[in-house]
Amino acid sequence: MNTRPQDDGVPPVANPIVEADVESDVETDVDVDVDAEGDEPDDERPVAPANPDGFRLDGEPPRVMRLSRKALAILGLLASVGIGGSLIYALQPKNHAPAENLYDTNSRNRADSVNGAPANYGDVPKLGPALPGDLGGPIVAAQQRGQNVPIPPIGTAPAAGQPDPRIAATEQARERAAQERDSARTSRLFLAGETGTTDNRSATAVGPAPSASLPGADPAQPSAPTATSSRRAFLGQRGNRSTESPERIMRLASPYVVQAGSVIPAALITGIRSDLPGQITAQVTQNVYDSPSGRILLIPQGSRLIGEYDSDVAAGQNRVLLAWDRLILPGGQSILLDRLPGADAAGMAGLEDQTNYHWGNMLKAALISTLLGAGTELISNGDSDLIRALRFGTQDTISQTGRQVVQRQLNVPPTLTVRPGFSLRIIVTRDLVLEPVPAGGMR
Structure with missing residues (x-):
C-alpha cells in the first residue's frame, strides 16, 4: 500500500488504484500456488483463446512435394531396360541381301586377235621341220601349190667364195670390243654441257651405242643432269690459259658522265599492280652529280623517270621486276636509259610491298x-537401281x-602491289653522258 506523507499533521490517505493492483497480484500468486499444489479444481484455470490465427505474424509455410522412391526406382529400371535393348539391337549384325550387280561382266568385248586364237594347246598348229631363212617363204608357197620341193639341210658348209658366218660374227665382235676400248680411253669423265671442245664432242660421238637389250634405251635422248654431274662439270671447266687480258683502259668520254655502278634515288609516282602489265613513272628525290669529281650537278632533283614492270609473276614470287627506259630532265631534255634495272632501298632487285595469295x-x-x-x-540402301x-x-x-x-x-599467281611513293633506286649499268645543270636549274 503506497502512502505519501502529509504536511501539518494530516494523516496519510490510501490510493485506491494502487491498492487494487496489489490485491490482484496477491490473488494471482495465491491461485498459482494453489494450482501447483493441486488443491483447487481445474475449472478455475485461465482458458486460451479459441482462434490463435489472428495473433500470427507470418503466413502459412509452403508445402513441399516429394517424389516417391518406388516411382523413381521403377522409372530407372524401365530406362535401363530400354537403353540396354537399344544397344543390343544396334550391335546385332544385319543380314543384308547381296547387292545386285548393275554391270554385266560376262559380255565383255574381246579383241579379234584373242577371238581368232586357239582355245587350248591342242588346237595349236604343229610346226614342221625348220626351213632355211631366205628360202623358207618360197618353199612353203611351192608346197602349198602341191609341188614337191626338196628341203636343203641346215648347217651345211657355205659355198665356195662365201665367208663363214661364224667367222664373220667373231670378227664383228672383236672390232666392236676394240671400238669400245678406244672410246673409253679417249672420253673425258668430267665433261658436261657446252664447255666441251671439238675433241670431246668427237669422242662422245664415237662412243659405244646403247645396248638394245636395255629397255627404254634411247640414243637420241641424253641422260638428265644431276647435282653431282653439274658440280663435276664446274670443276672440270677449263680456265683461261691467257695470263694477260686483251682489254685496255678506256679514256673518259666526257667529264659530265654518270658512270656505271652509280645509284639514282627516286620514288614512285604511280602504283604497281601485277595483274596486268603497264607503264610506271617515278621522280628523282636527290641531286645526282658527276662520277669523276662529284661536284657538277647532272641530274637535278625532280627529274622524271619512265619505265615498265614485269607482270609475269610465278608462284611464291613476292617482288616486282622493274626496268627504266627514259629520263626526262626539268628543262625538257631527255635521254634513253637502255632498260636500267630498278631496286629497293637496300639495292635488292625488284620491289616488295604487298602480296595477295588469294x-x-x-x-x-x-x-x-x-x-x-x-x-x-x-547413297542409301533404299534407293532404286x-x-x-x-x-x-x-x-x-x-x-x-x-x-x-x-x-x-x-x-592463279599471287597479286603483287606496290603503292605510290615507294622508295626505290635505279642502278646505272652503262655510262650516261649528260650536260651540267646551270645555277638557275634550267638548261
Missing part, C-alpha cells in the same frame, strides 16, 4: 569441291569438276 578464293573452291564430292556419296546408276554416272563428273575448280585457283 587464300580466300582457294578455300571457297576447296569447300565447293568438298560439297560436290559429298553429295555423290550420299535407276537412282544408283544415275548417281554413279555423275559421281566421276562432279568429282572431276571439283578438282578442276581447285586446280584453277592453285594456278
Whole structure:
C-alpha cells in the first residue's frame, strides 16, 4: 500500500488504484500456488483463446512435394531396360541381301586377235621341220601349190667364195670390243654441257651405242643432269690459259658522265599492280652529280623517270621486276636509259610491298569441291537401281569438276602491289653522258 506523507499533521490517505493492483497480484500468486499444489479444481484455470490465427505474424509455410522412391526406382529400371535393348539391337549384325550387280561382266568385248586364237594347246598348229631363212617363204608357197620341193639341210658348209658366218660374227665382235676400248680411253669423265671442245664432242660421238637389250634405251635422248654431274662439270671447266687480258683502259668520254655502278634515288609516282602489265613513272628525290669529281650537278632533283614492270609473276614470287627506259630532265631534255634495272632501298632487285595469295578464293573452291564430292556419296540402301546408276554416272563428273575448280585457283599467281611513293633506286649499268645543270636549274 503506497502512502505519501502529509504536511501539518494530516494523516496519510490510501490510493485506491494502487491498492487494487496489489490485491490482484496477491490473488494471482495465491491461485498459482494453489494450482501447483493441486488443491483447487481445474475449472478455475485461465482458458486460451479459441482462434490463435489472428495473433500470427507470418503466413502459412509452403508445402513441399516429394517424389516417391518406388516411382523413381521403377522409372530407372524401365530406362535401363530400354537403353540396354537399344544397344543390343544396334550391335546385332544385319543380314543384308547381296547387292545386285548393275554391270554385266560376262559380255565383255574381246579383241579379234584373242577371238581368232586357239582355245587350248591342242588346237595349236604343229610346226614342221625348220626351213632355211631366205628360202623358207618360197618353199612353203611351192608346197602349198602341191609341188614337191626338196628341203636343203641346215648347217651345211657355205659355198665356195662365201665367208663363214661364224667367222664373220667373231670378227664383228672383236672390232666392236676394240671400238669400245678406244672410246673409253679417249672420253673425258668430267665433261658436261657446252664447255666441251671439238675433241670431246668427237669422242662422245664415237662412243659405244646403247645396248638394245636395255629397255627404254634411247640414243637420241641424253641422260638428265644431276647435282653431282653439274658440280663435276664446274670443276672440270677449263680456265683461261691467257695470263694477260686483251682489254685496255678506256679514256673518259666526257667529264659530265654518270658512270656505271652509280645509284639514282627516286620514288614512285604511280602504283604497281601485277595483274596486268603497264607503264610506271617515278621522280628523282636527290641531286645526282658527276662520277669523276662529284661536284657538277647532272641530274637535278625532280627529274622524271619512265619505265615498265614485269607482270609475269610465278608462284611464291613476292617482288616486282622493274626496268627504266627514259629520263626526262626539268628543262625538257631527255635521254634513253637502255632498260636500267630498278631496286629497293637496300639495292635488292625488284620491289616488295604487298602480296595477295588469294587464300580466300582457294578455300571457297576447296569447300565447293568438298560439297560436290559429298553429295555423290550420299547413297542409301533404299534407293532404286535407276537412282544408283544415275548417281554413279555423275559421281566421276562432279568429282572431276571439283578438282578442276581447285586446280584453277592453285594456278592463279599471287597479286603483287606496290603503292605510290615507294622508295626505290635505279642502278646505272652503262655510262650516261649528260650536260651540267646551270645555277638557275634550267638548261
